[in-house]
Amino acid sequence: MILIPLLSLWICLILFWLYRIIVLCFIMNRKVAYKKLNYFDKRYFIILPVYKEEKLIKETLSYYMTLLKWYNNIKLIIVWTCNERDEYWNNITLNLAKTFENSNLIFLESDVKWWNMATQVNFWVKYIRDKLKENTNNSYFHLINIDSRITKDSLNEIFNAINKWNNILLQSTLFISNYNKLNSLQRAIAVYQSRWTLVEEQYRILFHNVVSKYKLYHIVWHWLVMRLKEYFQYKMLPEDTINEDLHFWFYMAVSGENIYPLINYEYWDTPTTFFARINQTISRFYGNIEYYKYPKLYMKKFWKSFSFRLLLFTIQWIFNSFKRFLTSYCLLLCLILYFIYDNHFWLVWFLVYYIHYYIFLCWLLRKNKNLKFKVYDLFSILLIPLLVSIPTTISIFKYILYKLKILSFIKNKTEHE
DSSP: HHHHHHHHHHHHHHHHHHHHHHHHHHHHHHOOOOOSSOOSSSSEEEEEOOSSOOOOOOOOOOHHHHHHOOOOSEEEEEEEEEOOOTTTOOOOOHHTTTOOOOOOOOOEEEEEEOOOOOHHHHHHHHOOOOOOOOOOOOOEEEETTTOOOHHHHHHHHHHHHHHTTTEEEOOOEEOOOOOGGGHHHHHHHHHHHHIIIIIIIHHHHHHHSSTTOOOOOOOOOOTTEEEEHHHTTTTTTTTSSSOOOHHHHHHHHHHOOOOESSSSOOEOOOSSSHHHHHHHHHHHHHHHHHHGGHHHHHHHHOOOOHHHHHHHHHHHHHHHHHHHHHHHHHHHHHHHHHHHHHHHHHHHHHHHEEEEEEEHHHHHHHHHOOOOOOOTHHHHHHHGGTTHHHHHHHHHHHHHHHHHTSSOOOOSSTTOO
16 A cells, blocks of 8 residues: 555656756757847946955956947946945045046945945945936846956847847856866865756746746846836835845746846856855845745735735745755655665655756766866765755754844845955
8 A cells, every 4th residue: 555655756756857857958958049239229237236345346347347348338336335434434445446447437335334235236226217317218237246257248148138128137157167176075066056057046937937927936136137117116125034135036926027047157156165155055045934924025015915826926935945945854864764664766766866966067067178077076966965954954043043033134245245
């Protein structure tokens, strides 16, 4: 009697992972439909929020000053707060930045000492609309980090996509720019993080674009491209929750807003220590914990009544949070059950889970031939998913302390603070 449901479960899991592998292969083989830019008559703002970036600001601005020579409709806005000034009212980063002169370069500083990322982003978007008097129907902003670099190919893809009436776009990230400098464990972390971009982020966006009434997506704020009209339509980034981007995208997903996922990827560094990666995941999971707030806030902000669609999206978000929280524990349980009962069902399920990791690794190595791969990297990849639930568990514990007013959260304005 036990064999039949066990076999059914085994078949369902195998089919599920085969489906995920097919989806992964489809996403990996997407091609840029257009490479050359014919025209672009919109207003375009590249925004770099900074905080104590004296080590990076000159290198970053040198890169973008060269890039701006190719375009006459792009403005680069560097955003500070007065909180960065010392007791003599000096701002080292700003002083270094002012050595660059360009009519398309704007320095923007707020006199508000305390704020989070949401208030910072909202500040400069309102500046574009109210101070620069830009038309929200014809103006787009592109939010990136100070250590990121956008290429001409990416900009051409973005501009062509906007010309085809895609008003919200996202450039996803592969965390492999420092891959060759990492040890085996860190490389496994790089593969794990980058795989999430394709298997989760890009997959959800593409699925949502087909069945927008029933599928959620998950997007982070960096490398967002958005028309100002849509940004104000969704009342800007929420400032009343810990993680502003997950909250914002819940509003957009429930409203059925489609996102154009760019095919040219951004390349970022992977954290060079295991604990840095742990801290990164701890911070990101706070948004998942607060999913229960989003439906109520959505109904209040947009004057909406509760609906089946809102319920469905809420269930999906909560389910994905539990899935992320329980992944490691389920994999460990499979291994334990295999050794206790000597039942190969548990071992097969464990191994099938990892197939898409290795397919993705092969694609990475083919796409980036300069990556130095070592055989034992295959074994370290087995370890990382077993550790994923550690930071999520810590997040839950810290959030409980926060609700008990034992701990407070202060979100950094950039990832370098």
